[in-house]
Amino acid sequence: MNLRQNLIDIYMKLSVNEKLIRLLHYRPPKLDPNDSKSPYSLGDDPLSPSKHDLVTSKEILNILNQVLIRTDKTFDLTTTPINRICMYAGTRKPQHNYFSNDQDFVFDVYVHSALDEVDLRLTWICDTLNELMFNKEVTGASKIKFVIGHNIATTPKNWVGYKMVYRFIGLED
Incomplete structure (x- = not known):
């Protein structure tokens, strides 16, 4: 069983994807940058070539x-x-032999509701995650393989969330 290595492999795959990291990091601009209560505005593309690349940044x-957290935090x-x-x-479930099993990995995606209201960032991130993982x-x-996805009912206040579960065959050492 190589759970630790599996998690490292998945983390490495996600952590070098510029599109995913930009969607997670960049926020839309505020309508009034001097007002902390000002709503965010539409029109700023986190994938714009004018933005700095993050994966290669200091x-x-x-x-x-x-x-991108490797625990439920x-x-x-x-x-x-x-x-x-x-x-x-x-979940880890044995298959019909000793040497292999079905291993699930869970991805909980959280987006601040103010950001999600602007550009549907939650679904944008989920779509990108699926592009990187599925098949x-x-x-x-x-x-x-994709197993299931559903809303996270108990999110921190002002956040929305979506749980995505993927499965692969794990091998015993």
């Missing part, structure tokens, strides 16, 4: 520590409107 480790989502993916191991050989002994 700040990437600090950014990843906020937006939400207690720090309190006031700063950020987006985050929490990823962790889910791809990221880790384990098979292509990754």
Whole structure:
């Protein structure tokens, strides 16, 4: 069983994807930048070529520590409107032999509701995550399959969330 290595493989795949990191990190501009209560505005594209690449930036480790977490951590989502993916191991079920099993990995996507209202950022991030994971050989002994997705009912105040579960065949050492 290589749960740790599987999680590292998946993290590495996601952490170098510029599109995903931009969607998680960049926020739409405020209508009035001097007013902390000003709503966000439409029109600023987080994927614009005019924005700085994040994956190659000096700040990437600090950014990843906020937006791509390898555990179910939400207690720090309190006031700063950020987006985050929490990823962790889910259910593990043996197959019909000793050497392989079905391993689930869970991705909880959280987006501040003020950001989601502007450009449907939650679904944009979920679509991008699915592009990177579904039917791809990221880790384990098979292509990754999508199992289920659903709203997260108990999110931190002012955040919306969506849970996505993927499955692959894990091999015993």
